[in-house]
Amino acid sequence: MKTDMIRRFISENCSADDYLFRISETDSHETRFAQNGITQHLAGPKVSIDLTVTFGKKSGTASVNQADEASLKQLIATAEDIARLAPEDPEYMPSTPGAELPEVHNCADSTMNLKPEEMVAIVQKSIDKAKALGATVSGMCEKHISSSFEIAKNGFWGEDKRSTFGHSMTLKLGEVETKVSYEAKDFAPFKLDHEFDRLASQAEALADMHSFDPQKIAVILRPAALQELLWYMFWMMNRRQSDEGFTPFTDQLGKSFFGEKFSLFSTLKNPQIISPSFTSEGLPTAEYSWVENGVLKNMPTDRYWASKQSADPISPYNMYIPGGDATEEEMMKMVPRGLIINRFWYIRPVDMKRGELTGMTRDGVLYFEDGKIKHAVNNLRFNEIPHEMTRRILALGAEELASPYGIVPTTLIDDFNFVDKTSF
Amino acid sequence: MKYLDLAMNAAESLGAEYADIRIQKTTDQVIYLRNLSLKSAKTIVVDGYGIRVFKDGAWGFAHSNIYSDEALLATVQKAFDIAKLSATVNKDKKLRLAPERSYIASYKTPIQIDPFEIPLSEKVDMMMEVNRTMLAFEGIRQAMFYLIQHKDEKLFASTLGTRLDINYQFIDPMITATAVADGDSQSRTFDEGGRAVGWEWIQSLDLIEKAKQIAEEALIKVKADTLGPEKRRSLILDPNHLGLTMHESVGHPTELDRVLGWEADFAGLSFATPEKLKNYRYGSEIVNFVGDNTLAEGLATLGFDDDGVPGQKWHIIKDGILNEYGSTRDTAMEIGLNYSRGCNRATYYYDQPINRIPNLYLLPGTKPLTPAELIADTEDGVYIQGRGSFSIDQHRVNFQFGGDFFWEIKNGKLFRPLKKVLYKSCNPEFWNSCDAICDERFWRPFGVVNCGKGQPSQTARMTHGSAPARFRNIRVGGSQ
Numbered sequence: 089m090k091t092d093m094i095r096r097f098i099s100e101n102c103s104a105d106d107y108l109f110r111i112s113e114t115d116s117h118e119t120r121f122a123q124n125g126i127t128q129h130l131a132g133p134k135v136s137i138d139l140t141v142t143f144g145k146k147s148g149t150a151s152v153n154q155a156d157e158a159s160l161k162q163l164i165a166t167a168e169d170i171a172r173l174a175p176e177d178p179e180y181m182p183s184t185p186g187a188e189l190p191e192v193h194n195c196a197d198s199t200m201n202l203k204p205e206e207m208v209a210i211v212q213k214s215i216d217k218a219k220a221l222g223a224t225v226s227g228m229c230e231k232h233i234s235s236s237f238e239i240a241k242n243g244f245w246g247e248d249k250r251s252t253f254g255h256s257m258t259l260k261l262g263e264v265e266t267k268v269s270y271e272a273k274d275f276a277p278f279k280l281d282h283e284f285d286r287l288a289s290q291a292e293a294l295a296d297m298h299s300f301d302p303q304k305i306a307v308i309l310r311p312a313a314l315q316e317l318l319w320y321m322f323w324m325m326n327r328r329q330s331d332e333g334f335t336p337f338t339d340q341l342g343k344s345f346f347g348e349k350f351s352l353f354s355t356l357k358n359p360q361i362i363s364p365s366f367t368s369e370g371l372p373t374a375e376y377s378w379v380e381n382g383v384l385k386n387m388p389t390d391r392y393w394a395s396k397q398s399a400d401p402i403s404p405y406n407m408y409i410p411g412g413d414a415t416e417e418e419m420m421k422m423v424p425r426g427l428i429i430n431r432f433w434y435i436r437p438v439d440m441k442r443g444e445l446t447g448m449t450r451d452g453v454l455y456f457e458d459g460k461i462k463h464a465v466n467n468l469r470f471n472e473i474p475h476e477m478t479r480r481i482l483a484l485g486a487e488e489l490a491s492p493y494g495i496v497p498t499t500l501i502d503d504f505n506f507v508d509k510t511s512f
Numbered sequence: 513m514k515y516l517d518l519a520m521n522a523a524e525s526l527g528a529e530y531a532d533i534r535i536q537k538t539t540d541q542v543i544y545l546r547n548l549s550l551k552s553a554k555t556i557v558v559d560g561y562g563i564r565v566f567k568d569g570a571w572g573f574a575h576s577n578i579y580s581d582e583a584l585l586a587t588v589q590k591a592f593d594i595a596k597l598s599a600t601v602n603k604d605k606k607l608r609l610a611p612e613r614s615y616i617a618s619y620k621t622p623i624q625i626d627p628f629e630i631p632l633s634e635k636v637d638m639m640m641e642v643n644r645t646m647l648a649f650e651g652i653r654q655a656m657f658y659l660i661q662h663k664d665e666k667l668f669a670s671t672l673g674t675r676l677d678i679n680y681q682f683i684d685p686m687i688t689a690t691a692v693a694d695g696d697s698q699s700r701t702f703d704e705g706g707r708a709v710g711w712e713w714i715q716s717l718d719l720i721e722k723a724k725q726i727a728e729e730a731l732i733k734v735k736a737d738t739l740g741p742e743k744r745r746s747l748i749l750d751p752n753h754l755g756l757t758m759h760e761s762v763g764h765p766t767e768l769d770r771v772l773g774w775e776a777d778f779a780g781l782s783f784a785t786p787e788k789l790k791n792y793r794y795g796s797e798i799v800n801f802v803g804d805n806t807l808a809e810g811l812a813t814l815g816f817d818d819d820g821v822p823g824q825k826w827h828i829i830k831d832g833i834l835n836e837y838g839s840t841r842d843t844a845m846e847i848g849l850n851y852s853r854g855c856n857r858a859t860y861y862y863d864q865p866i867n868r869i870p871n872l873y874l875l876p877g878t879k880p881l882t883p884a885e886l887i888a889d890t891e892d893g894v895y896i897q898g899r900g901s902f903s904i905d906q907h908r909v910n911f912q913f914g915g916d917f918f919w920e921i922k923n924g925k926l927f928r929p930l931k932k933v934l935y936k937s938c939n940p941e942f943w944n945s946c947d948a949i950c951d952e953r954f955w956r957p958f959g960v961v962n963c964g965k966g967q968p969s970q971t972a973r974m975t976h977g978s979a980p981a982r983f984r985n986i987r988v989g990g991s992q
Binding site for chain 1: 559769
């Protein structure tokens with residue numbers, strides 16, 4: 089894309105007192121397969137040019153996806169028209185000045201160089217392996233290469249490039265359904281044989297299904313399950329929402345509010361996860377400690393609220409939860425009985441003030457007793473409060489890549505609150 | 513437009529068995545006001561074209577935002593190449609397309625006043641007044657107004673000879689008041705979920721009165737009692753609540769792509785499998801669900817879907833029995849149907865269309881029945897208005913729903929307001945427990961503008977509707 093031309097054009101033609109614009113482009117190739125055949129297959133670039141302008145304290149934003157001069161003129165005119173008609177915003181913050189950004193590497197050559205033919209070969213091999221088991225497989229093989237620029241009148245200039253590769257597979261073998269998913273910035277470590285062996289092994293473990301009633305019981309949450317739950321908690325940790333009384337974190341900053349085995353960070357230091365060098369507010373990213381050994385150290389805070397509270401404006405950009413050294417086998421011996429959860433599904437808030445969530449298990453639940461897996465059980469519904477749940481952490485396993493934005497450990501938690509069950 | 517013919521001629525000369533092009537310009541204006549601060553006033557234009565090619569039993573889809581002969585022909589070639597690549601995998605599993613005729617037609621959402629013609633200052637002034645009205649109530653800590661105005665200008669052509677010109681619009685206002693008291697925080701929302709209408713709808717709503725009502729109800733709610741332990745009770749659900757319940761427990765399970773397992777890896781499967789057609793008791797005898805992409809003001813009423821199939825009206829549940837699915841040209845043939853119900857829709861030009869829920873509604877009761885009579889006839893129950901927390905399993909069997917405002921019913925009367933009410937049920941128990949539906953005078957639509965589905969994820973829109981209805985013997989209680 090003609091980034092320099094767009095930057096020059098907006099700088100030269102925008103008459104507003106202040107502006108911030110973002111140019112982003114993502115080139116994607118996505119092969120979707122289901123029941124051993126390809127059902128969707130798509131490719132192409134998506135472009136977005138977003139411009140926010142301000143006159144005094146009156147702001148307006150416009151967005152287009154084409155970069156010719158006529159479209160850019162229209163972009164500027166629309167944003168300026170909106171700003172002129174808008175009321176003054178008492179919470180307006182001027183754009184940010186230039187800043188030194190941390191050095192990050194979010195683009196992997198192996199992902200950039202991956203060809204559509206290779207992706208289809210991965211899909212073909214996944215299907216062949218499923219057929220050999222007498223099963224069907226459904227999933228998605230996808231590659232995305234993104235670049236974005238954020239530029240402000242007051243001097244901020246940031247550039248971000250990233251790659252992601254994903255290959256997910258849901259196997260249906262008889263009545264058993266289970267899933268594995270590889271999603272990372274780097275295609276190179278992906279090994280289909282390893283992923284499929286993991287999938288087949290999960291399916292085998294789930295073959296003997298018993299009915300199980302909802303109850304409070306110890307659970308071993310595998311990384312994908314724990315991460316899904318904690319992103320919702322992260323979202324509720326917003327500083328302003330808490331200060332204004334809407335969430336359970338009101339008046340808890342600096343206090344021991346979580347379990348002491350629990351810590352939560354955003355980090356630039358782990359090369360496995362994506363770490364942007366700047367935030368959407370035009371600020372450099374840094375190492376952020378949100379929870380340390382149970383103490384709530386920081387909360388996501390936007391620039392306006394930070395200025396009101398004399399706090400630093402910070403926002404989460406990835407999730408890093410340090411693990412421990414317990415294996416699943418050791419965890420199973422720490423409690424008399426429990427469940428191993430692969431994933432959750434359809435998590436939704438039930439009560440914002442208490443931080444309560446609901447959701448279902450998905451893709452396989454295993455029952456263990458006396459340190460050994462006994463059989464699979466039906467899926468269950470939970471109503472649970474994640475920050476309270478961290479106080480019931482009994483053990484942490486080794487941390488693992490759960491998504492391009494998260495590294496979390498397998499975790500043993502006591503008395504997880506299941507409230508209903510389903511028929512499969 | 514010359515690009516339509518250029519693309520279709522190029523696809524045919526490459527050897528496509530079928531191809532279509534959708535040139536689509538989407539314009540959204542989103543205004544978001546929170547506590548008198550204009551957090552967003554934004555106009556977004558997404559303009560480009562998507563080309564689908566069907567070859568040897570497989571799809572290829574490519575898209576571009578560049579309007580030139582060269583870019584268009586390269587995009588056709590890319591779609592064709594991708595289709596051929598897909599076909600190498602689909603040798604034993606070729607897709608087939610249900611027969612369809614060609615159409616030359618246009619469709620325009622009937623509106624009286626174009627929301628995009630209303631000056632922004634007029635809209636923001638009105639929104640500020642609504643915000644001020646809510647904040648004037650002591651105890652209201654947060655007032656929000658979220659307004660979406662949307663239009664799609666689409667040109668569609670296919671190698672069948674179809675040429676369509678579609679202009680679609682909808683508008684969606686949502687107002688929320690949040691009260692904080694006694695260590696709790698509770699919200700009440702006015703949200704009818706959007707309609708395919710113009711600004712005249714906003715003018716008719718009297719949003720200042722609505723703002724007063726929801727502010728008062730948020731204050732009642734934050735001080736309301738909780739229900740206590742879960743037990744089996746009657747539920748009376750108003751249309752504004754029931755819209756989401758039917759969306760999740762009837763709409764999604766009867767999408768044919770889900771039934772076929774095409775969503776197995778993401779959105780999930782369906783318990784309503786094809787052997788159940790025409791014999792499975794999904795609901796009680798009074799339960800009739802209609803798919804209707806001709807519904808006036810319906811969010812899925814566009815004249816034609818993105819397969820070039822016209823909008824239709826059909827029974828999905830008839831007298832309580834699973835009757836038919838919502839289908840597309842490529843899913844229909846998988847169960848031996850030789851026609852599509854026209855449910856293939858894409859969100860933006862760069863999305864490949866997928867099987868979506870149509871406008872889907874519960875027919876009203878055939879005997880005269882008012883909500884007041886329904887409440888008077890209920891001994892022990894809860895009346896739920898509006899939507900709240902919702903979650904359902906990936907086969908669409910087990911679900912748990914909250915709501916936005918609750919009244920306990922005792923001995924035929926609204927006894928006390930409640931908060932934090934949840935009910936748990938499953939298919940087919942829930943719809944079989946429906947024993948009364950108010951008559952057509954009380955039927956109301958409810959729009960869904962953010963139905964997420966698919967990989968890559970897309971957001972579709974559709975309208976549901978019902979009259980207030982009663983469900984017996986449902987597990988209802990307070991949250992944890």
